[in-house]
Amino acid sequence: MLLLGIDLGTSSVKVSVVDVEKQQLVASAQYPETEAAIISLQTGWAEQSPEEWWQQTGHAIALCHKKGGYDPADITAIGIAYQMHGLVLVDKNQQVLRNSIIWCDSRAVEIGDKAFDEIGHEACLSHMLNSPGNFTASKLAWVKQNEPAVYEQIDKIMLPGDYIAMKLTGEITTSASALSEGIFFDFQFNGISKDVIEYFGFDDSLFPVMKPVFSAHGRVKPDVAAALKLTTGIPVTYKAGDQPNNALSLNVLKPGEVAATAGTSGVIYGVSDDLAYDPQSRVNTFAHVNYANDAKRLGVLLCINGTGSLYRWVKNAFAGNLTYQQMNAEAEKAPVGSNGLRIMPFGNGAERMLNNKQVGAHLHNIDLNLHTLAHIFRAGQEGIAAAFRYGLDIMRENGMNPTVIRAGKSNLFLSSLFTQSFVNATGVPVELYNNDGSMGAALGAGIGAEIFTPSEAFSNAKVIQRVEPQGDGFEETYQSWKGILQEHLSKLSS
Template sequence: MLLLGIDVGTSSVKVSVIDAQSGNIIANKQYPDSESEIISPKYGWAEQSADMWWEHVQKAILLCNQQQKYNPQDIGAIGIAYQMHGLVLVDEQQNSLRNSIIWCDSRAVEIGDKAFETIGADYCLSHLLNSPGNFTASKLAWVKQNEPEVYAKIAHIMLPGDYIAMKFTQQITTSISALSEGIFWDFENQCISEEIMTYFGFEHSLIPEIKPVFSDHGYLTHAVAQKLGLKVGIPVTYKAGDQPNNALSLNVTQPGEVAATAGTSGVIYGVTNHLLYDQQSRVNTFAHVNHTLQNQSLGVLLCINGTGSMNRWTKNIFGTAIDYKSMNQSAQKIAPGSDGLLVLPFGNGAERMLNNKMLSANFNGIDLNLHTQAHLFRAVQEGIAFAFRYGFDILKENGMQPNIIRAGESNLFLSDVFTQSFVNITGVAVELYESDGSYGAAIGAGIGAKIYSSANDAFINKKPLKLIEPDGQSLEQPYHSWKELLAQQLSTL
């Protein structure tokens, strides 16, 4: 039996087909090759078309099929991972009502902050484990306040992955994990938060049917199956946000285990079985993929908006002659510390670890006689690593003390400069695996279809590709200067 995994990212859609018995990837593909458009009508806003995601999902699957490495009719279950915190609105006919307001959009920050103040910090942190911030509930409140004609047509709200599952199946479901990332879930009372629904004036009918992450979320329709060459009626058996899914793809499911990713955004994600929250809501706690009402499993998530997006911006500035591989090779020629050049890798919306402040990207200390293109490449990657360290210290304040971090060998973790800088500045070794979001989604589909009894069963033969440990090259002094620069910038806001 084959499993199809889909990862609906901000930059592109990736799909993988894996053999359920061996766990090996048979084929994978992404679409498009270049980064997908982010629509920004105003400063701090970020939207994408949900219909564009669906178009890209279909094209990526068809491209995978065209490799002719498998029979599409042998696919028995589908899993979906998706960019977290996005808001998708559909009417009674399941038509999208507006562009999705995506994860890095900052328009609802003030709405969320006011809700936090009015509902009360004690309730929000002890019940929701987070401030409403600029998460999905606050984005829906923005639509209600500013686009009442759209709000009046809403039949259901959903996360991006719920929308893609709906397009496959014409059925609409959600999960505790999805509701928690939207700040709709009350962990103390184990139900949808009445305080959030009442405060914002939301109707309960907007929330789809709640099902476990690993369960049947609908069955492939005849029209979609025919178009994609798949069997009619195969189930969608897994849906999860990209960061819980990334953790699953690395077999990070037990308390104390930690995963990291550095794609468009950067994340450190640790698992706990305690209702843990940060008093300032700089890191966030959501239901993990294996969370149930009987056995709680929570993911504590540190997010940095401007990681891969900062690296991509740098590449684009230098034009088509530069690719990521050559950037990494150039950066390796520069000594750690980048000869005093510092980079704050922000500028991609409100940063939760900076108390939802919107900070611009910043290059500091440029010496026109010394610094070269290669210095810029290295300083950007070191600046991203420093941002991880800043957030990592917040996680440690909240009880996370990992002795190893697992990551997929992809995106920024393909760079030796970034990976070694990350390890040196955090002081924690990194295990790299052959893994990505679409692979995790396929494994999730296998668990949901009961082919695997658990993540441990699915990953029993999975071994790390390499282990990167601190090499003794200290970055503490440049990091100290970086923190001073960050403090200066924050003091002006």
């Protein structure tokens, strides 16, 4: 018996096939191999085509099948993870009305800020645990204000993973977790927020039926099954945003457990049972995958937009034909602190942890007689690690004090230099696992199909490496980096 996991990322779609009995990977593939484009029609805008997501999903599944080693007929359930906060709009014929406004798009910041003031800070924070900010609700309001002809045609609004499930099954569903990440969910009433709906003038009919994350979200249609070489009628039994799903894949389900990821964006995600919030909404609280009315499980999320995106820019701008592995090896040649070179990794939209300010990416203290490629590569990784420390200190202000952080050995955590810099910056050990989002989605499908319990799903998960803090002087590097950031923030506020 096999499970199929789909991870709809910003850069690509990755799929994995997992063996139920062993909870082990059978095959995986991603498409495209190069990073998918982000459409930016204006400064601060970021869009992608849902139709292209669907095409990429089909290509990734076909590539996975081509690798062999399994019979697609043995796949019995599907799970989906997806980039969070994106807005997908379809008409009554389930046709996409416009490109998706994705997570790092900044156009709705002012709309969200105004809603926060007019609904009331206390009402927003005590009921939604967040300000409307730049999340999905504010993006929908932007469409309503600026594209009324599009808005009038909307039958249903969705998150990106809901769209992939719709294409597979023809059914449209949502969950408390999905609604909360869009700032549509009222935690006091366990339903769609009347304050948000009434303030923005949204119609209740725009929202899909709400189901648990682990439940049947539809069954694969015959034509889709034939095209993807799957069995007609197999269910989609799990849908979750990429960060709750990353936490699931690391077995981070209980209060106090903490996960991290450092892909296109960087995230620290801790589980809590307390309906708490950051007064400035710099870190955000959403319903976790195992949230229930009688067992509150919240995910407290710190997001840094510019992590892998910053290192990709460094590669494109400076590395020539060097691979990421070669860049990492080169970075090891520079000393801790990169001889004073500092990089701010904030060039990918408004940063929530910086009060939705657009600080931009910057290189500081460049010495043309001293600094080499090695210094630039190292300063990039150190700047990202420093940004994680800055955000974790905000989480600590709000009662999240991890003693260990779990992460998958992927993306930036493939770099031993970055991993050690992250650990030294935060002062928290990291446990690394062989996992990824698509495998987590597959295991989530198994939980949703009641093939196994969460504890059974991760019974074979093993720590492959534990990295402890070292006294290497990174605190001095961090304080220097933080001083530069605060100077920028002060200028933006004046």
